[in-house]
Amino acid sequence: MKTYTPRPREWAQEQIEAYILEHGLTADDLLPPEREMCRMWNLNRCTLRSAIAALEVSGRLYAVQGSGTRVAPRFRRTLQDLQSFTEYAAENRFRAETRLLSFSSVECDKTLSRRFHRLLGDKLYRISRLRMLEQMPLMIETAYIPHALAPGLEEQDLVTDSLFRILKTNYGLRLDHGVEKAGITLVSEEEARYLQLSAGDAAFWIESRTEAPDGTVIEYCRTVGRADRIEMVSTLHWSAPKETRI
Amino acid sequence: MSELNYRSPLYIQLREVIRSKIEDGEYQPGTAIPSENQLAEAYGLNRLSVRSAVEALENEGLLKSVQGKGVFVQGSKTQRDLETLGGYRHTMQERGRDASTKVLIKAVRPAGPLYARLLQISPEDPVWFIRRIDSSEGEPVALEEIYIPHALCPGLEDIDIGLFSLYDALQWSGIHLSVGQQTLRITRLEPAMARLIDLSPQQAVMEFSYSVQDTLGRTVEFSRSYIRGDKTEFYVHYSNSQLV
Numbered sequence: 298m299k300t301y302t303p304r305p306r307e308w309a310q311e312q313i314e315a316y317i318l319e320h321g322l323t324a325d326d327l328l329p330p331e332r333e334m335c336r337m338w339n340l341n342r343c344t345l346r347s348a349i350a351a352l353e354v355s356g357r358l359y360a361v362q363g364s365g366t367r368v369a370p371r372f373r374r375t376l377q378d379l380q381s382f383t384e385y386a387a388e389n390r391f392r393a394e395t396r397l398l399s400f401s402s403v404e405c406d407k408t409l410s411r412r413f414h415r416l417l418g419d420k421l422y423r424i425s426r427l428r429m430l431e432q433m434p435l436m437i438e439t440a441y442i443p444h445a446l447a448p449g450l451e452e453q454d455l456v457t458d459s460l461f462r463i464l465k466t467n468y469g470l471r472l473d474h475g476v477e478k479a480g481i482t483l484v485s486e487e488e489a490r491y492l493q494l495s496a497g498d499a500a501f502w503i504e505s506r507t508e509a510p511d512g513t514v515i516e517y518c519r520t521v522g523r524a525d526r527i528e529m530v531s532t533l534h535w536s537a538p539k540e541t542r543i
Numbered sequence: 544m545s546e547l548n549y550r551s552p553l554y555i556q557l558r559e560v561i562r563s564k565i566e567d568g569e570y571q572p573g574t575a576i577p578s579e580n581q582l583a584e585a586y587g588l589n590r591l592s593v594r595s596a597v598e599a600l601e602n603e604g605l606l607k608s609v610q611g612k613g614v615f616v617q618g619s620k621t622q623r624d625l626e627t628l629g630g631y632r633h634t635m636q637e638r639g640r641d642a643s644t645k646v647l648i649k650a651v652r653p654a655g656p657l658y659a660r661l662l663q664i665s666p667e668d669p670v671w672f673i674r675r676i677d678s679s680e681g682e683p684v685a686l687e688e689i690y691i692p693h694a695l696c697p698g699l700e701d702i703d704i705g706l707f708s709l710y711d712a713l714q715w716s717g718i719h720l721s722v723g724q725q726t727l728r729i730t731r732l733e734p735a736m737a738r739l740i741d742l743s744p745q746q747a748v749m750e751f752s753y754s755v756q757d758t759l760g761r762t763v764e765f766s767r768s769y770i771r772g773d774k775t776e777f778y779v780h781y782s783n784s785q786l787v
Contacts, residue, residue: 298700301650301672308655315656355730355750371728474782479727481747481772499729499747499772524729524747531779533723 305340309348312338314357317368324370328358356525371528372435382428382438383459394429395456398437398491402444412506413443413514420444424455427491434492436501436522446470446515460516470515475507479529488521499524553588554595560586561596565605565616572618572715573702576606609706618707618715644705647739648674651693658690661754661765669693673704676739683740684775686732689766696763709764718763723755727777732769740771747772 303311313328328334335345349366352358360366372385386393403409405419413421425439440460442450447468455463464470482502489496501522507515547559564570577585582593597614600606608614651669659666673689689709691699696716704712710720727749731737734744742748749770757763 299648299650301648301652303652303655311655311657315660318657318660351733354733356728474780476778476780478776478778479749480776481729481749501729527728529727531725531727531781533725534721 305344306347306351309338309340309344310351312340313348313352317357322368324368326368327364328366328368330365370431370433370526372430372522372526374527374529375531381459381461383457383462386430391430392432394432396427396429397456398425398427400424400451400455403441409441409517412517413441415443415514422447422450424450424460426455430526433526434523435526436520437488437491438518438520440516440518442516443514446513464515471509472507472515473510475505477503477505479503481524482521484521492521492523494523501527501529503529553586554592554599557582557586557588557592557596558599561600562605570616571698571701572616573698573704573707573712575613575615575703578613607706612703612706615703615706618711643678644675645678646673646675646705648672649699649704654690654692658765662690662692662762664692664694671696671699673709675704683771685768685770686736686740687766687768689764691764692762695761713757713763719758720763721756721758721760723753726752728752729772730769736769740769742771749775749777751777 313334316322316328316334322328329337331342331345331349334340335342338345340348349358349360353360353366357369358366359369374385382395383393385391401423403421403423405413405415405417405421407417409415409421410417410419413419421441421443423439423441425437427437428435442464444450447464447470450463453463453467461472465472480502481499483497484492484494484500486496488494488500489498492500494500501520501524503518503520503522505516505518505520507518509515547556549556561570561576564576570576576582576597579590579593579597582588582596583590586593597606597608601608601614605617606614607617650672652672654662654664654666654668654670656666658664658670659668662670664670669692671689671691671693673687673691675687675689676683677685677687691709691713695718696713698716699712702712702715713720729747730750731744731746732740732742732748737744737746737748740748749772751768751770753764753766753768754762755764
């Protein structure tokens, strides 16, 4: 049987990650001083530093000059509960802020009419919002909602209230199921300005579509989110195994 | 089927020998059965008879023959319909004809503090560590690192995981998967790892980590895949009604 011995750097990285889990460290929590970590895990300074550097590159830690190494903050975007940004922030006691970048009416072009199963020229609301957590820009969400489903949406408070809540409560819409796609994009100059990035930096590209029980498309949303601040989580359930010989 | 006797055609007798060795577990799912020559010699048959026996079982789906590698026992497959079950999938999983997997490392190591925690075992416990590269149309697309408690799947040693999926291997060890947690991040790879999938270290990759529990609540696998963002996207179907 072949055996594998993790390299010292790898091993040091595992120690740090295990420490973070074990002590339940979260956003912006401080790691012990380097000397302390070397002693705990019997590592030399050089190995420890290269492990920390690797974890910085992969976006798990960040260092502040003179004040140690901290756990990088990540916004956990869960999918299944259709939890809104607003609800997430409230639940985790984060200071959330939303800036309305634009609110307009557009007509379905070919792409949108396919997404919504609506006729060319049908009216849609287009709402573009910048989401911030703890005063850090996180993502730009651009949502499309048919006029017909939410007439008078422009009268609603889209800055402090949750869009999903408004659709549910004020319009009686049932957000039942959907599909979401995620990939990598490079941000444009305009997006970079809002997200405090440089044009061409990598970012999450998320497209989602939310439907009513009867399949009516209620919302289609495109999100550009900071790669270093977001993680997306999902839970998958297997059905009871059905055994078949193939 | 009519009762076999010593006058039955030899290839049919051999077919039943192989079948019962599969059923009795002498030939394990995912492992190769003896070669045509070995079988011919062992039973004093000509190779044509051996081939007929093997072909018959291939047609039944019990065996799978792989060019240049041998004939493998095909275990039963679980029907998985991820689409309706709320997990992220990536487009790579629609494996085309030309998809391939190259196993770089398949070895045993101590779990250590991190994987002990993630797999709910002791740091000294041995785990399987697998590093492999998935390619599509000849181009590397994903680098995958997988950790499985050795105790749960000791038979992995003999299973060619370049040919069979790990889920099948787990299932053949009597493990039934129940729930998985998936996390998707964007990250960068250290240069040596980035090279393995033809990326420059500056380029961002999708990191897909995954932990799976079986029906007994044990964590049976933890894995991390680094997937080229220019080659794939992830998608997931979800529903409120399914989540109760």
